[in-house]
Amino acid sequence: MITIPYLTALTTYFSYGLLFAFGQFRDFFRKIFDWWNSSNLQGYAPICLGLEDFYIRRLYLRIQDCFGRPIASAPDAWFDVVERYSNDCNKTLKRTTNVSRCLNLGSYNYLGFAAADEYCTPRVIESLKRFSPSTCSARVDGGTTSLHEELEVCVANFVGKPSALVFGMGYVTNSAILPVLIGKGGLIISDSLNHNSIVNGARGSGATIRVFQHNTPSHLDKVLREQIADGQPRTHRPWKKIIVVVEGIYSMEGEICKLPEIVAICKKYKAYVYLDEAHSIGAVGKTGRGVCELLGVDTADVDIMMGTFTKSFGSCGGYIAGSKELIKYLKYTCPAHLYATSISPPAAQQIISSIKVILGEDGSSRGAQKLARIRENSNFFRSELQKMGFEVLGDNDSPVMPIMLYNPAKIPAFSRECLNQNVAVVTVAFPATPLLLARARICISASHTKDDLLKALEVISRVGDLVGIKYFPAEAQKQQSENDDPHKED
Secondary structure (H helix, E strand, C coil): CCCCCHHHHHHHHHHHHHHHHHHHHHHHHHHHHHHHCCCCCCCCCCCCCCCCCHHHHHCHHHHHHHCCCCECCCCCCEEEEEEEECCCCCCCCEEEEEEEEEEECCCCCCCCCCCCCCCHHHHHHHHHHHHCCCCCCECCCCCCCHHHHHHHHHHHHHHCCCEEEEECCHHHHHHHHHHHHCCCCEEEEEECCCCHHHHHHHHHHCCEEEEECCCCHHHHHHHHHHHHHHCCCCCCCCCCEEEEEEECECCCCCCECCHHHHHHHHHHHCCEEEEECCCCCCCCCCCCCCHHHHHCCCHHHCCEEEEECCCCCCCCCEEEEECHHHHHHHHHHCHHHHCCECCCHHHHHHHHHHHHHHHCCCCCCHHHHHHHHHHHHHHHHHHHHHHHCCCECCCCCCCEEEEEEECCCHHHHHHHHHHHCCEECEEECCCCCCCCCEEEEEECCCCCCHHHHHHHHHHHHHHHHHHCCCCCCCHHHHHHHHHHCCCCCC
16 A cells, blocks of 8 residues: 655645635625526526535636546657647637647557557458448347457466456456346455456345455455354344455556455455456566466466557457356346447457457467567666656566656646646546555557656656655665765675
8 A cells, every 4th residue: 555755645635625615715706796697497407506516616627637648640659649738728729720749648558459450450440341340239139259359368368267248348258247246135255446347246246255465365354254253234244255356457557456365365265356457458467467467477367358459459449258157157148248239349359359469370470579568668767766766666578667646736737837847647646546546657668769768767757856756765865875875884
């Protein structure tokens, strides 16, 4: 867990308190002026009440130019960011015809497949000509093509499971699957920092939800032991089913799941393991097969494996992989399979082709080179940021590296100044993170060259000094102080 320096926490609370106080002050006068104006609601309640959209109006709109920036090219290592302007203090933003060529440190393009690829792109174009952009149908009607069946076999073989089922949207894969797997009388034990799609899926299931401390197996053991001993609320009957839900790489922290310890605990208490590999599949492991390969966990010990195609594979959609019995059950019961339009055929072809490149089935070693490059780039960039004095979260080999900002004023300052120097970064704040833990989330790609990374480090270091987010002494300064210490023994 993150330990916030006392002074940093104090100034951050003060900043948010000041924003809240001035926002309430402005809302007070807004009510007075609105009282004089005639209302057009004619008996309807306001669709957005004052406190419900207070955060959007008084905090978010001030810095909304830092979010949702439109782009005008493929999300490669460099891309074109459309310039915008506002004439009403950021309430509305208008696009211009100008673009800025920026270094891309925000897209999930881990292996570089989001841009044109010599193997993938021609096959995707051919599939577009053959199948059209959409099936315009659900999988159970007329939405299953030969590409969908090939993709499911390909995914199952790649992740090491007997069978797989694919969906058109990664978010829906979690939010629609969990309510099918478990319901009333069941228990979901979720990591405290799991993705919102998991949170919504768990809430929609009707099962009892308990949370364990982020990536802390000892606390998971304690929660499991207590819940099994207590049983269901009120009746204290045994749980019908227990599912433990974790992520391979946590998208806001860049941390790798302690999967071997979690699997061992779940085996001990006979609980199912649900693993979300949205950010880890294709990005980590010797052959890109995710955290199971990276940490030496047998995929047979993970009951449900979920992942998305939007990160490492340069496409869209998600998958569930598991036993043949599980996948057969989901085909009959999952609303995302029964009612939603199937994944676009060109998108399916992109996934198939990218997996073949990763495995070397395209007749080249480009896949192995991409995997080696993403690992080298990630570890180099993380190490250099830490040497500069930034507080960087996450583990080695993870391509996600958050730089802590904390103070709300530093969110737009860091984002805007980086953009002015042609480096596009993603900043993340409440409600996506806890109130005090605002950060800039850097995503590294195999398509980044050494020169790209050095430029990014130079700009981030310069902006970090300007904004004041180097919370630790730089490594060179540490060595200098040690050398100058007169009391240091020889």
